[in-house]
Amino acid sequence: MTKPLEGIKIIDFTHVQAGPACTQLLAWFGADVIKVERPGSGDVTRNQLRDIPDADALYFTMLNSNKKSLTLDTKKPEGKEILEKLVRESDVLVENFGPGALDRMGFSWERLNELNPKMIVASVKGFSDGHHYDDLKVYENVAQCAGGAASTTGFWDGPPTISAAALGDSNTGMHLAIGILTALLGRDKTGKGQKVAVSMQDSVLNLCRVKLRDQQRLERVGYLEEYPQYPHGEFSDVVPRGGNAGGGGQPGWVLKCKGWETDPNAYIYFTIQGHAWEPICKALGKPEWIDDPAYKTAEARQPHIFDIFKTIEGWLADKTKFEAVDILRKFDIPCAPVLTMKELANDPSLRASGTIVEVPHKKRGTYLTVGSPIKFSDLKPEVTASPLLGEHTDEVLASLGYSQQQIFNLREVKAV
Numbered sequence: 001m002t003k004p005l006e007g008i009k010i011i012d013f014t015h016v017q018a019g020p021a022c023t024q025l026l027a028w029f030g031a032d033v034i035k036v037e038r039p040g041s042g043d044v045t046r047n048q049l050r051d052i053p054d055a056d057a058l059y060f061t062m063l064n065s066n067k068k069s070l071t072l073d074t075k076k077p078e079g080k081e082i083l084e085k086l087v088r089e090s091d092v093l094v095e096n097f098g099p100g101a102l103d104r105m106g107f108s109w110e111r112l113n114e115l116n117p118k119m120i121v122a123s124v125k126g127f128s129d130g131h132h133y134d135d136l137k138v139y140e141n142v143a144q145c146a147g148g149a150a151s152t153t154g155f156w157d158g159p160p161t162i163s164a165a166a167l168g169d170s171n172t173g174m175h176l177a178i179g180i181l182t183a184l185l186g187r188d189k190t191g192k193g194q195k196v197a198v199s200m201q202d203s204v205l206n207l208c209r210v211k212l213r214d215q216q217r218l219e220r221v222g223y224l225e226e227y228p229q230y231p232h233g234e235f236s237d238v239v240p241r242g243g244n245a246g247g248g249g250q251p252g253w254v255l256k257c258k259g260w261e262t263d264p265n266a267y268i269y270f271t272i273q274g275h276a277w278e279p280i281c282k283a284l285g286k287p288e289w290i291d292d293p294a295y296k297t298a299e300a301r302q303p304h305i306f307d308i309f310k311t312i313e314g315w316l317a318d319k320t321k322f323e324a325v326d327i328l329r330k331f332d333i334p335c336a337p338v339l340t341m342k343e344l345a346n347d348p349s350l351r352a353s354g355t356i357v358e359v360p361h362k363k364r365g366t367y368l369t370v371g372s373p374i375k376f377s378d379l380k381p382e383v384t385a386s387p388l389l390g391e392h393t394d395e396v397l398a399s400l401g402y403s404q405q406q407i408f409n410l411r412e413v414k415a416v
C-alpha cells in the first residue's frame with residue numbers, strides 16, 4: 001500500500017518532545033523523516049531518564065519511531081554544506097530550537113527560502129514571533145502556565161496545577177503537523193513553500209478555549225453555574241479552578257467506587273446529562289427523583305449537586321469501577337472508569353486497535369508505545385523502532401553523492 005505522505009522528505013531538526021511528536025506523526029503516514037542530530041550526543045532525550053544502561057531512553061524511542069538518524073554538526077562548514085544539499089532536495093524542515101538558534105546557525109527563513117523556494121519551514125517556539133516573551137526558552141509546564149491551563153486546573157483551595165497531558169509539547173506538535181499538511185496542500189496550488197510557526201502558548205490556549213468563554217460569561221453575569229463555587233461559594237473576576245467539574249453544560253464529578261480506601265484509582269467519572277436524568281434515576285434505583293421538583297431540572301439540582309453525587313457514591317460503594325460502568329453504560333450514561341497507565345498498557349481493545357503497540361528495538365528489546373490515534377480506512381500506520389544515533393548517516397550521505405572516502409573524512413573532522 002502506498003502511504004499518503006510517501007515521497008515527502010522532511011529534515012527533522014527537532015528535539016525533546018514538541019517537535020519530535022510532530023515529525024513522528026508525519027513519519028507514520030509515510031514521510032521520509034531524517035532526524036538531524038549532533039554527533040556524539042544527539043537528542044538530549046536519548047539519555048534522559050534511562051531505564052536500561054547504554055540503550056536509548058523510552059523518552060526518545062516513544063517520540064522518534066519510523067525516522068532515520070543522521071548525525072551532523074551544523075556549526076561546522078562541512079556540516080553546513082551537507083545540510084544545504086539536504087535542504088535543496090527536501091520538502092519540509094521542522095525545528096524546535098530555542099529562539100534564534102537556526103538564524104545563528106546560518107539558516108534563517110530567508111536563507112532556506114533562497115536555497116529551496118518550495119521548502120516549508122516549520123517551527124515550534126514557546127511564544128509567537130513578536131510576543132513580548134518571544135526570547136524565552138520554554139518547556140511543557142512553562143507553556144501550561146503561560147497558556148491558561150494552570151490557572152484553571154486543580155482545586156480552588158490549592159495552587160495552579162499542571163496537567164499530566166502534554167498540552168504544551170505533543171499538543172503543539174500536533175498543531176504544527178496540521179500547519180505543515182496545510183502548507184503542503186497550499187504548495188500544490190502555488191508552487192511555493194512558506195514558513196509555518198506554532199507557539200506552545202497559543203496551542204495551550206487553543207485547548208483552553210472554553211475557559212476564555214467562561215471569562216467572558218463571568219464578566220457579564222458574575223457567576224458560572226456549572227462550577228462547584230455556584231451557588232454557595234464566591235466568584236472573583238477571574239475564571240476559578242473548578243476541580244473535577246464538567247466543562248460544558250453537563251455537571252460531572254470523579255466519584256469513589258468500591259476499594260477507593262486502598263486503591264487511589266478506584267473512581268469513575270460520572271456525568272449528569274440533562275436529558276438522561278430519568279435513566280440515571282432508574283440506574284441508581286431512585287425512581288422517586290424523576291419527577292421530584294427538587295431534582296427534575298438541572299437548575300433545581302445544581303444547588304445540591306454534591307449531595308446527589310454523595311448519593312451516587314453510596315450506590316457505587318459495593319461496585320468496582322468496571323462493574324459500575326458496565327451497569328451505567330446500559331442506561332446510556334456518559335461515564336468511564338479512571339484508568340491507570342498499567343490498565344491502559346494491558347487493555348486488549350487498545351492493543352487490537354493499534355493504539356498501544358509493541359515495537360522491537362535493536363538495543364532495548366521490545367518496548368510499548370502509543371501508536372497512531374488517528375485511524376484510516378485505507379491506511380494502517382505501522383510503528384517501527386526509533387533509529388540509533390547516526391544509524392542512517394552513511395545511507396543519507398551516500399544518497400547525497402558522498403563517497404565512502406568522503407564520509408570517512410567527514411568523520412575524521414567530527415562533522416558527522
Ligand code: CAO
Binds near residue numbers: 037038073102140
Ligand atoms: N549541530 C550543531 N549545533 C547544534 C545542532 C547540531 N546538529 N543541533 C542543535 N545545535 C545547537 C543550536 O544551534 C543551539 O546553539 P546556539 O544556542 O549556540 O545558537 C544549541 O544547540 C542549543 O539549542 P537550544 O537552545 O534549542 O537547546 P536548549 O537545550 O538550550 O533548549 C529548549 C531546549 C527546548 C528549551 C529550547 O530548544 C526551546 O525553547 N525550544 C522551543 C520551544 C520548544 O520546543 N520547547 C519544547 C521542548 S519539548 O519539552
